[in-house]
Amino acid sequence: MDLLCKAYGDVSDEDGEFENLGEGKYKRQRPIPPPKRPCSEGYAPVQSRSPAVVLPAQPPSRYVSKRDRAILSAEATSTPSAALPLPNPPITNVEPPGHLLASASMDQAVYVWNVWNKNQQKVCALRYHNAAGTETQMFKEEQTVEVVRFHPENSSLFLSGGSKGLLRLWDIRVGAVVKEYLKGLGPILDVEFSRDGKTFISSSDTSNSRISENSIILWDVMRQVPLSNQVYAEAYTCTCVRYHPYGSCFIAQSNGNYIAVFSARLPYKLDKYKRYENHGVWGFPVKCNFSMNGQQIASGSSDGCIYLYDYKSSNLLKKIKAFEQPCVDVAFHPTIPDVIASCSWRGEISVFG
Incomplete structure (x- = not known):
C-alpha cells in the first residue's frame, strides 16, 4: 500500500499544484490568480445619477409607506400630457380651385376657359404665332401629331404619336428626339404612360393592315422594344387607352x-x-x-x-x-x-x- 502511494502519490515539483503534508498525504493548492490590472489614478468612472425626487412635506407624526412613496415619486417625475408641447401640424400644399379648363379645336387654337365665371368664360386663346400666348419652344414633326403625353416622373420628357405611326420621345432640355419606337404601325390614336413611367401603351389604327394584333402594344420606354403586341386580338381599333390610377389594370375604348x-x-x-x-x-x-x-x-x-x-x-x-x-x-x-x-x-x- 505504501509502495502504491509512493508510486502514484509522488508529485513533481514542476506541477506545483499539491502540498506534501507527510505520511503520504497531499493537499491540493489553489492556483494563484493573476494580479489585477491597476486602475489609473486619474480615472474615475462617471455614474449617471437619477434626478432627485422631491416629495411633498409630510407631518412628522405620519408614516409614509413604500407604496405611497412610489405613487408620490411617479406623480412628481411625470409631466401631465396637457403640459407637453404639441408638435407642429404638417404643412399641406392646398391645391388651387380647378376653375380653368383647356380645350383644343380644329381651328389650330387652344382655349382656356373660366368654368365658374359666366360673364367672361374665355380667359385666353393660344394660337400659333399669336401674341395671346408666348411660344417658348417648337418641335418639328413630319407627320400630323395626334396625341401628346408628358412623362409622369420627368416633366422634361413627352411622348408624341402621329398620322404616320411614328412614336417619339422628346426632351425639352435639348429640343430633340431622344428615343424613337418603330413598328410599322398605322396612325396613332392614343398613348398612355404607366404610373412609374417605365412602360407605355399605344393604340393605333389597323384598319388598313391585316395584323389586328398591333392595335394595342405595350412598350418598354428605355429599351424601345415592345413588351407585347398580342394584347387585343379582336378586329376593332381602340380610340382610347387609360391606366387605372391605383390598380394594376388598364382599359381600352373599343370600336366594338x-x-x-x-x-x-x-x-x-x-x-x-x-x-x-x-x-x-x-x-x-x-x-x-x-x-x-x-x-x-x-x-x-x-x-x-x-x-x-x-x-x-x-x-x-x-x-x-x-x-x-x-x-x-x-x-x-x-x-x-x-x-x-x-x-x-x-x-x-x-x-x-
Whole structure:
C-alpha cells in the first residue's frame, strides 16, 4: 500500500499544484490568480445619477409607506400630457380651385376657359404665332401629331404619336428626339404612360393592315422594344387607352361599342368576363376616363350622352344627356369628384356637377 502511494502519490515539483503534508498525504493548492490590472489614478468612472425626487412635506407624526412613496415619486417625475408641447401640424400644399379648363379645336387654337365665371368664360386663346400666348419652344414633326403625353416622373420628357405611326420621345432640355419606337404601325390614336413611367401603351389604327394584333402594344420606354403586341386580338381599333390610377389594370375604348379591361402585368391578358357596354362608339373618336379615386369610369357616346359605370361591378350608374351630336371626350374634375367636363363633335363644351 505504501509502495502504491509512493508510486502514484509522488508529485513533481514542476506541477506545483499539491502540498506534501507527510505520511503520504497531499493537499491540493489553489492556483494563484493573476494580479489585477491597476486602475489609473486619474480615472474615475462617471455614474449617471437619477434626478432627485422631491416629495411633498409630510407631518412628522405620519408614516409614509413604500407604496405611497412610489405613487408620490411617479406623480412628481411625470409631466401631465396637457403640459407637453404639441408638435407642429404638417404643412399641406392646398391645391388651387380647378376653375380653368383647356380645350383644343380644329381651328389650330387652344382655349382656356373660366368654368365658374359666366360673364367672361374665355380667359385666353393660344394660337400659333399669336401674341395671346408666348411660344417658348417648337418641335418639328413630319407627320400630323395626334396625341401628346408628358412623362409622369420627368416633366422634361413627352411622348408624341402621329398620322404616320411614328412614336417619339422628346426632351425639352435639348429640343430633340431622344428615343424613337418603330413598328410599322398605322396612325396613332392614343398613348398612355404607366404610373412609374417605365412602360407605355399605344393604340393605333389597323384598319388598313391585316395584323389586328398591333392595335394595342405595350412598350418598354428605355429599351424601345415592345413588351407585347398580342394584347387585343379582336378586329376593332381602340380610340382610347387609360391606366387605372391605383390598380394594376388598364382599359381600352373599343370600336366594338364597349370598354375592354386588361391586366397591366405580364402577359397583359384581356378580361373576358368584364366589360362596359351600354354606350356606342360607331367610328367616332370617343374617349373614356377614370375618376380620381378609380371607382368610376366615364365615357362619351355616339348618342351625345355621358355614361357613368361602376368600376368593380361594371354596372351602369348614370346616363346624362349632354349634346345632340356625339360626345367625344369626358374628364373628371381633379378635386371635385362630382364635376365632369365633356365636349361634342360639333365643338361644344359642357360641365356637369
